[in-house]
Amino acid sequence: xxxxxxxxxxxxxxxxxxxxxxxxxxxxxxxxxxxxxxxxxxxxxxxxxxxxxxxxxxxxxxxxxxxxxxxxxxxxxxxxxxxxxxxxxxxxxxxxxxxxxxxxxxxxxxxxxxxxxxxxxxxxxxxxxxxxxxxxxxxxxxxxxxxxxxxxxxxxxxxxxxxxxxxxxxxxxxxxxxxxxxxxxxxxxxxxxxxxxxxxxxxxxxxxxxxxxxxxxxxxxxxxxxxxxxxxxxxxxxxxxxxxxxxxxxxxxxxxxxxxxxxxxxxxxxxxxxxxxxxxxxxxxxxxxxxxxxxxxxxxxxxxxxxxxxxxxxxxxxxxxxxxxxxxxxxxxxxxxxxxxxxxxxxxxxxxxxxxxxxxxxxxxxxxxxxxxxxxxxxxxxxxxxxxxxxxxxxxxxxxxxxxxxxxxxxxxxxxxxxxxxxxxxxxxxxxxxxxxxxxxxxxxxxxxxxxxxxxxxxxxxxxxxxxxxxxxxxxxxxxxxxxxxx
Numbered sequence: 001x002x003x004x005x006x007x008x009x010x011x012x013x014x015x016x017x018x019x020x021x022x023x024x025x026x027x028x029x030x031x032x033x034x035x036x037x038x039x040x041x042x043x044x045x046x047x048x049x050x051x052x053x054x055x056x057x058x059x060x061x062x063x064x065x066x067x068x069x070x071x072x073x074x075x076x077x078x079x080x081x082x083x084x085x086x087x088x089x090x091x092x093x094x095x096x097x098x099x100x101x102x103x104x105x106x107x108x109x110x111x112x113x114x115x116x117x118x119x120x121x122x123x124x125x126x127x128x129x130x131x132x133x134x135x136x137x138x139x140x141x142x143x144x145x146x147x148x149x150x151x152x153x154x155x156x157x158x159x160x161x162x163x164x165x166x167x168x169x170x171x172x173x174x175x176x177x178x179x180x181x182x183x184x185x186x187x188x189x190x191x192x193x194x195x196x197x198x199x200x201x202x203x204x205x206x207x208x209x210x211x212x213x214x215x216x217x218x219x220x221x222x223x224x225x226x227x228x229x230x231x232x233x234x235x236x237x238x239x240x241x242x243x244x245x246x247x248x249x250x251x252x253x254x255x256x257x258x259x260x261x262x263x264x265x266x267x268x269x270x271x272x273x274x275x276x277x278x279x280x281x282x283x284x285x286x287x288x289x290x291x292x293x294x295x296x297x298x299x300x301x302x303x304x305x306x307x308x309x310x311x312x313x314x315x316x317x318x319x320x321x322x323x324x325x326x327x328x329x330x331x332x333x334x335x336x337x338x339x340x341x342x343x344x345x346x347x348x349x350x351x352x353x354x355x356x357x358x359x360x361x362x363x364x365x366x367x368x369x370x371x372x373x374x375x376x377x378x379x380x381x382x383x384x385x386x387x388x389x390x391x392x393x394x395x396x397x398x399x400x401x402x403x404x405x406x407x408x409x410x411x412x413x414x415x416x417x418x419x420x421x422x423x424x425x426x427x428x429x430x431x432x433x434x435x436x437x438x439x440x441x442x443x444x445x446x447x448x449x450x451x452x453x454x455x456x457x458x459x460x461x462x463x464x465x466x467x468x469x470x471x472x473x474x475x476x477x478x479x480x481x482x483x484x485x486x487x
Contacts, residue, residue, distance in 0.1 A: 024128060025131075025132075027100070028370075028373055028374055028377055029096050029097075029099065029100045029370055029373075029374050030128075030132060032096060032366055032367070032369070032370035033093055033096055033097075033129070033132045033133075033136070033183065033370075034132050034135050034136040034139070035136065035366055036089045036092050036093055036096075036136065036183075036363055036366055036367070037089065037093075037132065037133045037135070037136025037137055037139075037140065037179050037180075037183050038136040038137070038139040038140040038143065039085075039089070039140065039359065039362065039363055039366070040085050040086050040089040040136075040137075040140065040175070040179045040182075040363065041136065041137040041138075041139075041140025041141055041144065041175055041176050041179040042139075042140035042141070042143045042144035042147070043082065043085050043140075043144070043175075043359045044082045044085070044086075044140075044144070044174070044175025044176075044178070044179070045140065045141055045144030045145060045148065045172050045175055045176075046144045046147055046148050046151075047078045047081065047082060047356070048075075048078060048082075048169075048171055048172055048174075048175065049144070049145070049148035049152070049167075049172070050078075050148070050152075051071060051074045051075055051078050052071075052165050052166065052169065053148075053152045053155075053163065053165050054071075054074060055071040055074070055165075056163035056164055056165035057159075057161055057163045059163070059164075060161060060162070060163045060164070081353075081356045081357070082175055082178075084315065084357065084360055085359050085360050085363065086175075086178060086179065086182050088308075088311050088312065088315075088360040088363050088364055089179070089182065089183075089186075089360075089363050090182045090183070090185065090186040091186070091264065091307065091308060091311065091367075092186075092308050092363055092364060092366065092367030092370075093129065093182075093183055093186035093187065093190065094186040094187070094189045094190035095190065095304035095305075095307070095308060095367060095371060096190065096367065096370055096371065096374070097125060097129065097186065097187045097189075097190030097191050098190040098191075098192075098193065098300075098304060099301060099304065099371055099374045099375065099378075100125075100190075100374065101125065101190065101191050101193050101194055102193065102301070102378065103374065103377065103378045105197055108121050108194060108197045109197050112197060118194050118195045118197065121191075121194050121197075122188070122191045122192075122194040122195065125187055125188075125190075125191040125194065126184055126187045126188040126191060128187060129183050129184050129186060129187020129188065129190075130180065130183065130184040130187070132183060132187075133179055133180040133181075133182070133183025133184055133187075134180050136179065136183070137175075137176040137177075137179040137180050137183075138176070140175075140176070140179065141172065141176050144172075145167065145168075145172075148167070149167060152165070217268075220265065220266075221266055221269060223265060224262045224263075224265035224266025224269070225262065225266060226262070227258055227259075227261050227262035227265060228258075228259050228261075228262025228263060228266065229262070230258055230259075230262075231254075231255050231256065231257065231258025231259030231260070231261065231262055232255065232259045233255070234251060234252075234254060234255030234258060234259075235252050235255030235256050235259055235425060236255070237251055237255070238250070238251035238252025238253070238255055238425075238429045239252060239425060239428055239429050239432065241429070242428055242429035242430065242431075242432035242433060243432045243433055243443040244433050244443070245433055246429075246430055246431070246433060248429040248430070248432065248433075249426060249429040249430045251429075252425055252426060252429035253426070256422050256425060256426070260311075260314075260418070260422070263307075263310075263418070264307045264310075264311075267303040267304075267306060267307050268299050268300055268303045271299065271302060271303040271306050271307075271410065272296045272299045272302070272303075274306075274410045274413070274414065275292070275295045275296050275302060275306075275406055275407070275410050276292065276296055278406050278409050278410045278413075279291070279292030279295065279296075279406055280292075281409075282402055282405070282406075286395075287395050287398050287399050287402065288402060290399050291398075291399045291400075291402035291403045291406060292402075292406065294399070294403050295403050295406040295407060298375075301371065301375055302406075302407060304371060305367070305368050305371045305372065305407045305411070306407055306410055306411040306414065307411075308364040308367040308368055308371075308411075309364050309365070309368055309407070309408060309411030309412065309415060309465075310411050310414050310415040310418065311360065311364055311415075312360050312361030312362075312363070312364035312365065312415070313361065313411065313412050313415025313416060313419060313458055314414075314415040314416075314418045314419040314422065315357040315360055315361065315419065316354055316357055316358060316361055316419065316454065316458065317415060317416055317418075317419025317420055317423060317454065317455075317458065318357075318419045318422045318423040318426065319350055319353045319354050319357055319423065320350065320354060320419075320423065320450075320451050320454035321419060321420050321423030321424060321427075321448060321449065321450055321451070322350075322423040322424070322426045322427045323346055323347065323349065323350030323353075323451075324350070324449040324450070324451045325423065325424060325427040325446050325447065325448050325449045326346055326427050326430070326431060326446075327346050327347070327449075328447065328449045329427065329431050329434075329444065329446050329447070330346075330431075333434055333444075354454075361461075365465050365468075365469070368404075368407070368408070368411075368465065368469050369468060369469045369472065372400075372403075372404055372407075372469050372470070372472075372473045373472050373473050373476065375473070376400065376473040376476045377476065383396055384481070384482045385482075386399075387481075387482040388482040393478040396474075396478055397474040397478050400470060400473050400474045401466075401470045401474055404466055404469045404470040404473070405466050405470075408462055408465055408466045408469065409462070409466075412458060412459070412462045415458075416455070416458065420448060420450060423448070424446060424448035427446045427448075428445070428446040431444060431446055432444055432445075432446065
């Protein structure tokens with residue numbers, strides 16, 4: 001007993017988060033969090049710099065009108081897209097820390113056994129998120145400034161203009177501070193499972209909660225359903241107002257955001273059935289059946305990966321469908337005298353917005369790769385047991401690859417459906433008040449138009465994402481020897 005007490009007593013001073021605060025940065029998942037924060041901060045810095053540069057170019061033109069209105073409009077649009085990117089980044093970071101905490105259950109439980117509190121451990125994880133956010137935000141600031149200076153110098157040389165614009169401005173600190181705050185908040189939110197960790201779990205294996213445990217969370221499911229229904233109701237009010245005024249879009253947008261928040265929160269309810277449906281497409285071989293079962297077994301982890309891709313694909317599809325539906329509707333309203341410049345302007349706006357939203361899709365892709373890698377690391381004993389039972393490295397590699405295919409295909413399908421619905425709702429709320437002669441001057445119904453080019457690009461990007469997302473996990477899965485994994 002004395003030896004046991006001394007052993008336990010000798011563990012406390014060697015806490016990684018206290019004695020060696022830099023050691024946790026080398027853990028899997030931390031580098032991806034820094035990358036997400038850096039991309040978000042760089043995107044914000046480059047977008048604000050672009051707004052300042054365009055305003056400076058307009059000011060340099062003598063015939064141009066007051067540039068303050070243009071700058072104000074561009075700033076509002078820029079803030080919206082920066083907020084979208086940070087929202088996606090926050091979701092990805094929260095999912096990453098949820099997976100990291102699942103892998104630290106035994107360590108956290110041991111610290112709880114030695115006297116630490118759940119609040120203290122959660123505060124430690126949130127502090128780690130704050131540090132990672134600060135590192136990523138600073139790197140993003142430097143990278144964004146460098147890219148902005150090079151890009152705008154090339155633009156000035158190509159356009160033969162020399163606008164007076166400031167490279168270093170106080171407003172560039174705003175996206176940096178926002179990224180730090182969002183990363184800290186996401187780490188705090190993602191570490192909520194720490195509260196449920198008990199000292200007794202120090203004797204068990206670290207793993208994601210089982211599907212039965214996830215399905216028993218009635219409070220979360222009720223909250224998700226309530227949020228979805230409230231958001232859907234607000235979206236419906238926006239559509240009704242859009243029948244008499246274009247300002248219906250201002251009500252439809254927050255309604256869509258709230259309803260999607262309910263979808264994300266309740267993803268564990270509908271993602272497993274969707275994964276099972278996709279699993280039937282890959283045959284009944286032993287590897288395919290194991291991959292399908294693994295994708296559903298830990299529904300919370302799979303749902304986190306699916307939601308990340310759904311956000312990226314859904315945003316791109318939303319703006320593509322909204323723009324295409326608007327163009328086709330305007331051509332129906334005025335097929336003869338609709339100026340080509342209007343169609344071109346809508347096409348350019350749609351292309352620009354899709355390019356800006358693509359940053360969010362990249363952030364979501366980083367999250368998928370990271371979560372798949374963390375999941376493989378947490379399943380070392382499982383892979384070791386499968387190898388010991390006779391599975392070859394190729395079969396294990398194929399199983400992990402099929403699991404990533406299940407997740408990505410399911411996410412893309414759901415993203416296309418949700419993006420099409422929200423894109424149509426936005427176009428309907430914006431143009432529903434325009435009367436059609438065929439409808440005797442009554443309100444218009446917008447027919448959703450799905451651009452085939454965008455769908456093809458999304459499918460091609462899905463294939464690339466599947467391959468990229470499975471490279472690192474499959475290497476890790478096949479690199480583990482059965483003896484070491486079962487030790």
